[in-house]
Amino acid sequence: MIGLTSESTPLRDASEVADFARRCFQPAAQGPDAGERVGVELEFLVFDRAAAAAQVPMAEVEQAVPALPGGSRVTFEPGGQLELSGPAAPLRDALDRLAADVSAVRAALRPAGLVLAGVGLDPVRPARRQLRLPRYDAMAEFLGEPYGALMMCSTASVQVNLDLGERPQARWERAHALGPVLMAAFANSPLSGGRPCGWMSGRQAVWDRLDRTRTAPVPAPGRPAADPAADPAADPAADWADYLLDARLMLVREDGERCRPVRDGSTFRDWLNGAGERRPTADDLAYHATTVFPPVRPRGWLEIRYLDAQHPAAWPVCVAVTHALVADDRAADAALAAVEPYLGPGRTPSRELWREAARCGLSEPRLARVAEACFRAALEALPRLGADPGLVGEVAAFADRHVTPGRSPAADLMDPVPGRRVPSWLNGEG
Numbered sequence: 001m002i003g004l005t006s007e008s009t010p011l012r013d014a015s016e017v018a019d020f021a022r023r024c025f026q027p028a029a030q031g032p033d034a035g036e037r038v039g040v041e042l043e044f045l046v047f048d049r050a051a052a053a054a055q056v057p058m059a060e061v062e063q064a065v066p067a068l069p070g071g072s073r074v075t076f077e078p079g080g081q082l083e084l085s086g087p088a089a090p091l092r093d094a095l096d097r098l099a100a101d102v103s104a105v106r107a108a109l110r111p112a113g114l115v116l117a118g119v120g121l122d123p124v125r126p127a128r129r130q131l132r133l134p135r136y137d138a139m140a141e142f143l144g145e146p147y148g149a150l151m152m153c154s155t156a157s158v159q160v161n162l163d164l165g166e167r168p169q170a171r172w173e174r175a176h177a178l179g180p181v182l183m184a185a186f187a188n189s190p191l192s193g194g195r196p197c198g199w200m201s202g203r204q205a206v207w208d209r210l211d212r213t214r215t216a217p218v219p220a221p222g223r224p225a226a227d228p229a230a231d232p233a234a235d236p237a238a239d240w241a242d243y244l245l246d247a248r249l250m251l252v253r254e255d256g257e258r259c260r261p262v263r264d265g266s267t268f269r270d271w272l273n274g275a276g277e278r279r280p281t282a283d284d285l286a287y288h289a290t291t292v293f294p295p296v297r298p299r300g301w302l303e304i305r306y307l308d309a310q311h312p313a314a315w316p317v318c319v320a321v322t323h324a325l326v327a328d329d330r331a332a333d334a335a336l337a338a339v340e341p342y343l344g345p346g347r348t349p350s351r352e353l354w355r356e357a358a359r360c361g362l363s364e365p366r367l368a369r370v371a372e373a374c375f376r377a378a379l380e381a382l383p384r385l386g387a388d389p390g391l392v393g394e395v396a397a398f399a400d401r402h403v404t405p406g407r408s409p410a411a412d413l414m415d416p417v418p419g420r421r422v423p424s425w426l427n428g429e430g
Helices: 014-024 058-064 091-112 134-143 147-154 168-177 179-185 202-208 236-246 268-275 282-289 315-327 329-342 351-363 365-385 389-403 409-414
Strands: 038-048 073-076 082-085 114-117 157-162 251-253 259-261 296-298 302-308
Touching (some): 058 091, 058 114, 082 091, 134 259, 147 202, 168 302, 179 302, 179 365, 251 282, 268 282, 315 365, 315 389
Antiparallel strands (some): 073 082, 296 302
């Protein structure tokens, strides 16, 4: 529980929500020698190479996954998507440990003809839920068809978790301002139902059609972004508190594990003001915070949630560039200078810019130009952040293949290749 003294004590008023939100921006405790840490959560769709249109039973995958050398936690999303959550560590260590685990899983699945597909939206299969838990039952009822089912069962992402650093507000603003260009650079979900869906990031298109009170970016109040020391009025914790209060209630947990969907459109603020049968508790607030999914979410660190799943061998580039542009001051300054002409009030991206990035990817010339500046800045920063020459070379190769020509990874997935019998998103596993 972040910042509240008793899980079962009813909340008095909105000031306790503000206290909870404020503590979400306090850096999580770590050892004195931990250094700058990165955490990565990778989701993968699992396919049978010989029958790509068939659902792969989650139990079959679970049974095949071995003990992992890097210490990643293995979980499954409702549609059977495999998730590997690596331990938070300095950049190089975090990438090495998670890469070892990805390799171990791929090797274990290969004898059964199963592969990890690094794409953000299932290219061929309809949404089908495999994991039955009270939370997911309530979520499915709340979010509805078709987009709730698609989000829960057919999407996959790379989530990058970053330390808040000495200036949490600055990193919060960077993660938002650079969101559309990073989304465009790594857009990797152009197919659905076996054909192009009209978006480079079809995954983001799905999220955009869900309940906006819980999936839209946390709104800034229109203030100019600046260093907190220079602009003490700027308070992202207050924005986060308002977001939590104004998000619709998805569910209320009752006895044991039972969850009751909330169908009347009421918000957490309504509940706090007496709309429910009982007053919400600290535990209710903490759980409510797990049911909202903005592109960037604070939890004692920053969860960056807007990136499509990537090829199992290419995801380190996504992590490294995101980390460099948010954590390195010089890289962030260069990237923000490039993107600033396209930002709205408070130097925040408009919904239209997010949608343009998802629909067009790097084929949108403005986003391509900004992406080039961002990758140059990241390549300069990565050696300062402990990246070895091999990782820097991977980032440079990605830039040459995708950023310079203005081709998001999604474009490769749509290219017809004469004579290819295996779909491109399975040929080489994504």
